[in-house]
Amino acid sequence: MPSIPKLYAFLRGEILPLDEAFLHVSDLSIQRGYGVFDFLKVQDGHPLFMNEYLARFYESARLMGLSVPVPDHTLKAAIHELILKNNLPLSGIKMILTGGYSANGYNPAAPNLIILQQPLSLPDQALVHKGIKIITHAYVRELAQAKTINYTMGIRLINEIKARGADDVLYHHEGIVTELPRCNFFIIKQDKTVATPGQDVLPGITRKHVLELAGSKYKTEEGTITLDDVFAAKEAFLTSTTKRILPVVQVDDMIIGDGKPGPVSLSLLADLISLEQAQLATGKK
Amino acid sequence: MPSIPKLYAFLRGEILPLDEAFLHVSDLSIQRGYGVFDFLKVQDGHPLFMNEYLARFYESARLMGLSVPVPDHTLKAAIHELILKNNLPLSGIKMILTGGYSANGYNPAAPNLIILQQPLSLPDQALVHKGIKIITHAYVRELAQAKTINYTMGIRLINEIKARGADDVLYHHEGIVTELPRCNFFIIKQDKTVATPGQDVLPGITRKHVLELAGSKYKTEEGTITLDDVFAAKEAFLTSTTKRILPVVQVDDMIIGDGKPGPVSLSLLADLISLEQAQLATGKK
Known part of the structure; x- marks a missing residue:
């Protein structure tokens, strides 16, 4: 049996064993759920698209009136130190900034900065080729452009998702779809336009990359997408840092397209993986 | 200089010094802002209306799919032990239940239960007799009937409240008012009806007591109150456990009534204080 590696974390200015990383109960995350975070992927020791994730983290903090206590380069140095110490083949780095x-x-008060690193699994290939079922729920994330720690709605819906035999939930507001709790959402229209909601969504890094990749092959749109648009779509998928592109084949009781992951979704996934590989190659130089 | 008493807290099953009360960073309050809480007042060693606050705490937990790890009587015993150990003349007891x-x-995961006790000040009498100014903001608290720890909006508005020379903020949805971040809201109509929003509000314990007290003297209503109703009101006030009844004399740029705390508000405050005294007398028996 392989030994479980002891993981290290960064907490309030120092690197320490993860099992010693505690916050006092006066922290505003515990008292009032007040904080922001971000999450990036590390492959073979190289943090993918780190600058983009860090920029979003600082922007989320700014939108919440919180100030990251260290500059960009110090944050990067801490991340690199964790990566060296933890030595994981594939992992996620999570930065959390609380209200202090x-x-x-x-x-x-003075914000508390935490950096955690944990092993990560890529999406199951069987799931990618089968596609997932999602349900819908009327809700708009408050302050959607910031990655706040508030997941009250998403977590409350875990049981309903399971009870309805689904894998995730798509939020909408009066029939206009926005995002999933931890993912952005795309549809491929009948004319092959790649479209994603333009408002009340987190500015996902994978979402941005997919829009850029799609732009070289297809027409792309960031705008209003209704549930009717979703039901009429040729294909649909979600995007996230950990899930990359995951085809959606059913929304509530409606089958999307022919009920199987479509060629546009799968070709964009291949492009996204190539983009990651290219970044990885650059990072290794 | 008086010595600062060392305070004790309850954390995950044990009483320990407050300055040793820490949660691991994997706690779902820190990771995802997921938790509920409640807050009650303790005067001269007696927790006021404890059963009502505890019932609401258990109900909030239930609405969030969390299970308080101890029964009612164990929670009460822990509260009484803290009250004895901390020996504060006037204090607040805060119970927090996180996602674990x-x-x-x-x-x-298995929820973490925390109980904190801290010194409390009653509202400044000068403020009670002058009344406060509040601003308005379009927002509905998600899952308003539960006392979740999510105060993202309220805390983000602290600076705007201050910048506009106000003391607090009243939420509304398309002109229908609901509540303040930590208080319920009442108006006295021109016919002396005591009215409070009936939907999308926390079921405040003080709100309930004020409705009961008002019912013996005036017509009362729980229903739809618009911003226009507020601007046309004779008096307005907010209620909370710590603030009791605090007159509101200005909402945005509109002066309420004659711009001074009104007789109905002040008489209800006197009644509320009497009710507290009566409870206190009962508790001391």
Whole structure:
């Protein structure tokens, strides 16, 4: 049996064993769910698209009135130190910035910065080739352009998703779709236009890459997509850092297209994997 | 200089010094802002209306799919032990229940229960007799009937409230008012009806007591209140456990009534204080 490696984390300025990484209960994440985070993928020791994830992390903090206590290069150095110490083949780096140790349990204080690294699995290939079923739920994430730690709705829906035999949930507001709790959403229209909701969504890094990749082959749109558009689509998929592109073949009781992952989705996934490989090759130089 | 008493807290089954009360960073409050809480007032060693607050705490947990790990009587025993150990003349007891130490940072695990006790100040009498100014903001708290730890919007608005010379913010949805981040809201109509929003609000314990007290003297209503109703009101006030009844004399740029705390608000405040005293007397028996 392989030994489980002891993992290290970064907490409030220092690298320490993950099992010693604790926050005092006065922290505003515990008191008021106040914080932001971001998550990037590390392959063979190389953090993929790190600058883009870090820029979004700083922007999320700014939108919440929080200040990341270290500059960009210090954050990168801490990430690289963790990567060396933890030595994982494939992993995710999660940065969390909380509202800090609040004296009155409401007003933000000096923010606490945490960096965690944990092993990661890529999406199951069988699932990619079968596609997933999702349900829909009326909800708009507040302050959608920031990656806040508030997942109250997504987590509450875990049981309903399971009970309905689905894999995830798509949010909409009065029939206009936005995003999934942890993923962006795309459809391929009958004319092969690659379209994704333009408002009330997290500016996903994978979403951005997919739009760029799709732009060289297809017409792309960031705009209003209704549930009717989804039901009428040729293909649909979700995007995320860990899931890359995952085909969606059923939304509520409606089968999308012919109920199988479509050629546009799968070709964009191949392009995305190539883009990651290219980044990886650049990073290794 | 008086010595600062060392405070104790309850954390995951044991009483320990507050400054040793830490949660591991895998806790779902830190990872995903997932948790509920409640807050009650303790005067002269007696927790006021404890059964009502505890019932709401268990109900909030249930609405979030979390299970309080101890029965009612164990929670009460822990609260009483803290009250004895901390020996504060006037204090607040805060119970927090988080989504627990999550293995994957998303799915709830065995919830972590925390009980904190801290000194409390009653509202400044000068403020009660002057009244406060509030601003308005379009927002509906998600899952309003539960006291979740999600205060993302309220905390983000702290700076705007201050910049506009106000004391707090009233949420509304398309002109229908609901509540403040930590308080319920009432108006006194021109015919002296005491009215409070009936939907999308936390079922406040003080709100309930004020409705009961008002019912013996005035007509009361729980229903739809628009911003126009607020601007046309004779009096307005907010309610909360710590603030009791605090008159509101200005909403955005509109002066309410004659711009001074009104007689109905102040008489209800006197009644509320009497109710607290009566509870206190009962508890001391």
